[in-house]
Amino acid sequence: MNLYTDPKYAQQLFGHLSPNESRVVLGGSGIILGSAVLIAVAPEAAMTAIAAKAALAGKDIVQTAEKLASNEGRKILTTQENRSVRSLERQIAKHETKIAEFKANPTVRPGMENMSKEQVAAQQAKRIEHLEKEVKTFKDNISKIKDDK
Amino acid sequence: MKILTSEDNKRTLFIYNMRDLCKENCPENIVSCLIQSSQKVDNDCIKHIVFSAIDAGVVFFLTWGDRAEYLHDLVDDLIENTDSDLTHIVTTHHEDEPFEDVAWLFMRSTYFGPDKHRYLAIFQDDEFDRDELIKASLLMAVNSP
Numbered sequence: 456m457n458l459y460t461d462p463k464y465a466q467q468l469f470g471h472l473s474p475n476e477s478r479v480v481l482g483g484s485g486i487i488l489g490s491a492v493l494i495a496v497a498p499e500a501a502m503t504a505i506a507a508k509a510a511l512a513g514k515d516i517v518q519t520a521e522k523l524a525s526n527e528g529r530k531i532l533t534t535q536e537n538r539s540v541r542s543l544e545r546q547i548a549k550h551e552t553k554i555a556e557f558k559a560n561p562t563v564r565p566g567m568e569n570m571s572k573e574q575v576a577a578q579q580a581k582r583i584e585h586l587e588k589e590v591k592t593f594k595d596n597i598s599k600i601k602d603d604k
Numbered sequence: 605m606k607i608l609t610s611e612d613n614k615r616t617l618f619i620y621n622m623r624d625l626c627k628e629n630c631p632e633n634i635v636s637c638l639i640q641s642s643q644k645v646d647n648d649c650i651k652h653i654v655f656s657a658i659d660a661g662v663v664f665f666l667t668w669g670d671r672a673e674y675l676h677d678l679v680d681d682l683i684e685n686t687d688s689d690l691t692h693i694v695t696t697h698h699e700d701e702p703f704e705d706v707a708w709l710f711m712r713s714t715y716f717g718p719d720k721h722r723y724l725a726i727f728q729d730d731e732f733d734r735d736e737l738i739k740a741s742l743l744m745a746v747n748s749p
Contacts, residue, residue, distance in 0.1 A: 539713040
């Protein structure tokens with residue numbers, strides 16, 4: 456089910472408004488639902504338009520939109536959740552920089568001077584593997600925060 | 605050592621002074637560990653804490669404070685230079701972020717399993733007892749619904 460292209464949900468969102476009131480025209484690709492509403496496929500744009508329309512139509516429409524967004528696995532993030540997302544995004548940037556720098560200039564740690572080339576290469580591969588797994592975890596955690604899973 | 609527990613009993617936070625954990629083992633079944641560091645650390649003490657925490661189940665280490673990045677790199681060195689494969693363990697450093705945000709990230713956004721969660725926070729120099737903002741931030745992260 457796609458919230459933004461399914462006529463059933465468009466009816467829930469805009470059904471109590473007259474065609475003129477519910478005529479929402481957004482940029483980007485979209486589809487016509489019935490004769491009154493054109494909703495963009497892009498979710499963010501659609502949510503913005505729904506929120507703007509709600510200012511005219513009252514809070515019922517916002518509650519419906521939030522409920523439907525929740526049904527889609529999306530939710531409205533709290534301030535703290537937004538800060539956690541930004542913090543994890545900063546960690547992604549920091550760790551991706553570390554990966555790039557290490558690949559460009561692989562370092563040999565103190566104590567590794569007497570290791571064979573193979574052992575040094577294995578240690579350096581482990582470093583990159585660790586950093587890459589961390590980046591994946593940060594991305595997974597951002598998704599979990601946004602999905603409330 | 606101090607313990608904070610949420611009303612619904614889902615989150616338990618163990619708070620230690622770093623010097624007290626240099627020789628003791630960490631409590632069991634911990635998922636995430638936050639270490640505050642603003643001064644030079646004893647590398648042997650950190651090594652003991654990190655491996656004790658990993659034995660206790662920790663999969664996410666966060667460091668905070670003026671020397672957070674140094675401490676983070678030290679933890680990474682330990683993780684990457686063992687015979688065991690510990691590359692699944694995540695480390696972050698937050699020297700430039702408010703403690704309130706780091707506390708929330710630590711207790712609400714590092715582990716998403718369905719069970720009751722236990723966390724470990726370690727402070728240098730009795731920082732937890734001296735800093736009301738730290739105390740308030742951790743209380744909020746533990747108790748908010």
